[in-house]
Amino acid sequence: MNRVVNVARMQLINKWTFLGIPAIIMVSAFLITLAIWAMIPASGETFYSGASQAVMWYFMALGIQSLTLTFPFSQAMSVSRRTFYIGTVGLFATVALVISVLYYLLGLVEVATNGWGFNGQLYALDWIANEHAVVQILFYFIAMVALFMIGFWFATIYKRWQATGMLLTWIAIAVVLIGLLGLTSWQGWWPLVGQWFVAQTPLSVSAWAALFCAVLAGGSYLTLRRATP
Amino acid sequence: MNNPTTPAAIELRQVTKTYRDAKALDEVSLRLEGNRIYGLLGRNGAGKTTLMSVLTGQGFQTSGEALVFGQRPYENDGVLSRICFIRESQKYPDDFNARQAFKSASLFFKQWDQAFADQLVEEFQLPLNRRIKKLSRGQLSAVGVIIGLASRAEITFFDEPYLGLDAVARQIFYDRLVEDFAAHPRTIILSSHLIDEVANLLEHVVLIDRGRIIMDDDAEAIRGTAVTVAGNASAVQSFAAGREVLHRESLGSLASWTVEGRMTNAERAEAAELGLELAPVSLQQLVVRKTMAATDAVVDTDSELEVLK
Numbered sequence: 001m002n003r004v005v006n007v008a009r010m011q012l013i014n015k016w017t018f019l020g021i022p023a024i025i026m027v028s029a030f031l032i033t034l035a036i037w038a039m040i041p042a043s044g045e046t047f048y049s050g051a052s053q054a055v056m057w058y059f060m061a062l063g064i065q066s067l068t069l070t071f072p073f074s075q076a077m078s079v080s081r082r083t084f085y086i087g088t089v090g091l092f093a094t095v096a097l098v099i100s101v102l103y104y105l106l107g108l109v110e111v112a113t114n115g116w117g118f119n120g121q122l123y124a125l126d127w128i129a130n131e132h133a134v135v136q137i138l139f140y141f142i143a144m145v146a147l148f149m150i151g152f153w154f155a156t157i158y159k160r161w162q163a164t165g166m167l168l169t170w171i172a173i174a175v176v177l178i179g180l181l182g183l184t185s186w187q188g189w190w191p192l193v194g195q196w197f198v199a200q201t202p203l204s205v206s207a208w209a210a211l212f213c214a215v216l217a218g219g220s221y222l223t224l225r226r227a228t229p
Numbered sequence: 230m231n232n233p234t235t236p237a238a239i240e241l242r243q244v245t246k247t248y249r250d251a252k253a254l255d256e257v258s259l260r261l262e263g264n265r266i267y268g269l270l271g272r273n274g275a276g277k278t279t280l281m282s283v284l285t286g287q288g289f290q291t292s293g294e295a296l297v298f299g300q301r302p303y304e305n306d307g308v309l310s311r312i313c314f315i316r317e318s319q320k321y322p323d324d325f326n327a328r329q330a331f332k333s334a335s336l337f338f339k340q341w342d343q344a345f346a347d348q349l350v351e352e353f354q355l356p357l358n359r360r361i362k363k364l365s366r367g368q369l370s371a372v373g374v375i376i377g378l379a380s381r382a383e384i385t386f387f388d389e390p391y392l393g394l395d396a397v398a399r400q401i402f403y404d405r406l407v408e409d410f411a412a413h414p415r416t417i418i419l420s421s422h423l424i425d426e427v428a429n430l431l432e433h434v435v436l437i438d439r440g441r442i443i444m445d446d447d448a449e450a451i452r453g454t455a456v457t458v459a460g461n462a463s464a465v466q467s468f469a470a471g472r473e474v475l476h477r478e479s480l481g482s483l484a485s486w487t488v489e490g491r492m493t494n495a496e497r498a499e500a501a502e503l504g505l506e507l508a509p510v511s512l513q514q515l516v517v518r519k520t521m522a523a524t525d526a527v528v529d530t531d532s533e534l535e536v537l538k
Binding site for chain 1: 282285312316323329330333337
């Protein structure tokens, strides 16, 4: 257990990677959005912004980085793959949870200040802002974990099978997607698919994404088990 | 497990590692006791790094069993925490400087000695605040050497630790290694090309060639196992008759042969009578001759097989 915590501490030795850069991205995305809103003449309509996603995409890069850069070093620190995995994913989940709570709180501020005084929507997006606090936080959390795990697994595949593995993985993904699209068209399922998507709520999306995360997490671990530094 | 004595620090049982087209390790069996300094010698690609990778759970054998302190090291934090293995091509996080690398090491190695690390930093003149990826090859090696020494792990592997280090830095490494080993006995496995330089440090030598162990003996015992006989060619030939000849050299009517075997006093007297000079063979010479003889043997068997076909 102690070593798992130490893996997290090792990932935090350089404060920028997990803490500094996300903070800069969040603050600058916020300020830039406000600046843009201030420049556009108010028309009474709500301003929408996707800038709050910015930090989430950084987490995909972080997933790649924490494997490619830190895994070979963790092996030199005599850390087992399992300990490295739990420590790294655990640290990430903690950071993601903190940001999710922060997003929820910023959403409350946004509503209370009439969209930061500009009638804007940055955190309290219509679709989720009316949900229960737990659902909102869960939604952000799962989204970030999913992006991190995607980055982490792809980096692990690359580490283990290099370019060949990456190529085959993408080909496999393309084949599966095309197959699904073809099947849907052939069976005339598009209306059903449309209905299904419309019927989704933030909670059900979170549940599906959580399932996806579990698959990614399991796949990453099994891939990492036999990866060499 | 039912062995009543304490398990060996390192034990390999018929370990084979096959890459797509080559055998990096070929049924290697080896048993190394703790608290000694071992030299793991051999040519590039002989299997040294593969052997160390398997022993530290960083790489995987195709078959056979590798045990450290009687247990499998793979995914075994209990065993791994007592080992330190810094690769020759060790990767560090891109944004790390040496100070941060040492801070990491202090988290994971229980016996980490920060004062010792600081002293080594001073002696190797290593810039602590420069990013590791901006360091020179020698400075990069120094980072690995410092982690290896200051971690004081019960088993420490040094994989060609001196690449890019100048002669002064290498001497500092050898000196500190011996001093610290005396104060804190532990198992050191040093893989090296510069055999003459490390010969005096080594208590035991393991020579690996094409994935096979071709020598595994105490350095003291090895030093006398071969001798160079020089003198008149026909006298050398008659003296060497019936002995394993590792190497032949001749110039005109003079010959200098390296023959295996310990010389008894009678044999020394015989050599003197024939007007032959006997000279000891350095460890490096012996390793070179042994490896080349092993290569020749492989080539011979191969060509014999060709003939049989």
